[in-house]
Amino acid sequence: MITAVVYSESGGTYKTTMTANIAVALERMGQNTLVLDLDPQEGNLTSLFDVGVNRSNPEADNLVKHILDMPDGDFHDLIETTDEGVDIIPSHDMLGDFTSNLEQKISYETGMKNMNRDEYPRFELLYELLWNKQQVHEEYDAVLIDPNARAEDLLYNAIFALRTLVAPVKPAGKGNLSLEGLEELVGNMGRQLDIEIGLSCVVPSGVGQTNAHQQYQQQFESTEAFDTPVTIGNRESLMDAMWEARGSAFNVVEERWKTFERDGEMVSEPGQRRVRDRELDTLRKLYELAWFIATDTFDADIDPVLELDIQDYDSKTIDLREREATGATTA
Numbered sequence: 001m002i003t004a005v006v007y008s009e010s011g012g013t014y015k016t017t018m019t020a021n022i023a024v025a026l027e028r029m030g031q032n033t034l035v036l037d038l039d040p041q042e043g044n045l046t047s048l049f050d051v052g053v054n055r056s057n058p059e060a061d062n063l064v065k066h067i068l069d070m071p072d073g074d075f076h077d078l079i080e081t082t083d084e085g086v087d088i089i090p091s092h093d094m095l096g097d098f099t100s101n102l103e104q105k106i107s108y109e110t111g112m113k114n115m116n117r118d119e120y121p122r123f124e125l126l127y128e129l130l131w132n133k134q135q136v137h138e139e140y141d142a143v144l145i146d147p148n149a150r151a152e153d154l155l156y157n158a159i160f161a162l163r164t165l166v167a168p169v170k171p172a173g174k175g176n177l178s179l180e181g182l183e184e185l186v187g188n189m190g191r192q193l194d195i196e197i198g199l200s201c202v203v204p205s206g207v208g209q210t211n212a213h214q215q216y217q218q219q220f221e222s223t224e225a226f227d228t229p230v231t232i233g234n235r236e237s238l239m240d241a242m243w244e245a246r247g248s249a250f251n252v253v254e255e256r257w258k259t260f261e262r263d264g265e266m267v268s269e270p271g272q273r274r275v276r277d278r279e280l281d282t283l284r285k286l287y288e289l290a291w292f293i294a295t296d297t298f299d300a301d302i303d304p305v306l307e308l309d310i311q312d313y314d315s316k317t318i319d320l321r322e323r324e325a326t327g328a329t330t331a
């Protein structure tokens with residue numbers, strides 16, 4: 001079973017797009033993959049995949065109700081399937097009120113049972129739901145979570161349930177600091193939750209060609225403290241197109257989504273994007289990242305070959321056993 005929380009201390013570090021890309025890569029490796037969107041804000045995984053029609057309906061059954069053990073329906077009815085085959089439990093506005101709802105539940109239950117509030121297992125509820133009540137491992141090979149970094153209770157529930165982190169990091173002036181901060185953070189969380197938390201890998205992303213960025217990349221790749229299987233370049237155009245394609249970067253390239261100006265208006269359409277070697281190389285890296293998580297961290301036995309079926313174009317094969325993607329160069 002592959003389980004990972006895509007975690008970062010700071011916002012805008014490409015968590016959501018990375019979660020989508022890892023999930024689709026795992027699915028294409030034949031791993032039946034479920035993602036949980038725990039971020040109630042705009043621009044979340046739910047909007048990326050264009051699911052969750054009921055996310056703003058307070059009456060609708062949603063994951064919070066299930067985590068708090070007050071479901072309004074069947075757990076399976078929460079799950080939607082994206083066009084690329086990944087299953088998702090979409091976000092819901094109630095995630096924003098998770099802590100206050102949880103506090104009410106704790107007050108009620110500790111009152112009934114004459115129990116000390118501090119004894120209540122507030123971080124273990126998602127674990128209970130996924131592995132004990134729903135036996136998600138019987139249906140899925142991989143579960144990923146895109147958490148809301150600021151919502152402590154939800155984040156801690158996510159980490160307690162999945163135990164392993166994948167940490168995207170973005171070049172910033174304080175590159176060094178985040179490197180040290182991460183280890184400390186993993187240690188602190190582990191102690192607080194009284195569990196062993198594994199850091200699968202760190203993924204520097206949005207790394208450009210400037211000296212500062214290159215230096216930053218080297219710093220990460222040369223540390224012994226954690227694994228850095230790939231570095232993702234600055235790929236704004238490719239990743240931004242995901243929000244128009246409503247899918248992964250693989251989908252953007254295969255369907256050739258592009259945003260451009262037509263008659264003074266910005267439009268996004270498939271069938272327009274040029275096939276670029278550097279973008280093919282990025283797909284290879286994303287696939288390699290998923291491969292690393294699956295095999296190196298979780299010992300799964302999976303397919304190292306990715307077939308890209310690009311619209312009106314030659315198909316491309318990415319074979320991780322070869323050093324370079326066929327026809328693709330490193331950017």
Ligand SMILES: Nc1ncnc2c1ncn2[C@@H]1O[C@H](COP(=O)(O)OP(=O)(O)OP(=O)(O)O)[C@@H](O)[C@H]1O
Pocket residue numbers: 010011012013014015016017018039043205206207232233234235236237239240241
């Ligand atoms: N490698 C990349 N290079 C440049 N831009 C990128 C890259 N990956 C993603 N982006 C773009 O950066 C923006 C932020 O990405 P994303 O939404 O994944 O970040 P996030 O960490 O989930 O943000 P938040 O903290 O708000 O949830 C998006 O517009 C996305 O398309």
Ligand SMILES: [Mg+2]
Pocket residue numbers: 015016017039043044045
């Ligand atoms: Mg996000």
